[in-house]
Amino acid sequence: MAIRSMSRKEFDSFQPTRLPIADVVIEEVEWFADDDGIVIGVITRDWSDRDWSIAVLGRDSRRGTFRAFDADASIGKLDTARLLLVAKMEMALATGRKIFPQYL
Numbered sequence: 381m382a383i384r385s386m387s388r389k390e391f392d393s394f395q396p397t398r399l400p401i402a403d404v405v406i407e408e409v410e411w412f413a414d415d416d417g418i419v420i421g422v423i424t425r426d427w428s429d430r431d432w433s434i435a436v437l438g439r440d441s442r443r444g445t446f447r448a449f450d451a452d453a454s455i456g457k458l459d460t461a462r463l464l465l466v467a468k469m470e471m472a473l474a475t476g477r478k479i480f481p482q483y484l
Contacts, residue, residue: 383421383466386411394420396437396446406433409458412465419472419480420446421465423458432461436468438480449480 391411406424413420424433432455435448450468455461472480 382415383412383469384415386413391420391422394437394446396420396422397448410462412469414469414473418478419469421469423461423465426453431455432458434461434465434468436465436472438472439478440482441479447480447482449482 388408388411391413394413394417404427406426408422408424410423411420412422419436419438421434421436424435425431426433431453433453434451434455436450437446437448439445440447440449450472452461452464452468455464
């Protein structure tokens with residue numbers, strides 16, 4: 381299953397859960413999804429220290445809402461963040477699951 385880049389508008393069509401304060405702390409810069417829309421992912425940049433973070437989102441079991449279930453922060457380079465995000469998304473897909481409880 382391929383992971384592809386997408387626009388913010390397309391990412392927003394999945395109606396992902398966001399923290400109300402997110403725009404104050406981070407800037408979303410890249411968005412991804414697998415071909416079947418099972419997992420989606422985002423790369424963000426921290427406003428204060430300018431490093432990169434990633435989050436993998438999947439549907440939760442309670443409401444079917446896309447919520448983060450895997451994340452990483454303090455990544456020094458955008459290319460590294462991109463590679464790590466795609467790897468985490470592929471690992472999530474390899475489980476065969478379609479529901480991902482939120483642990484964060």
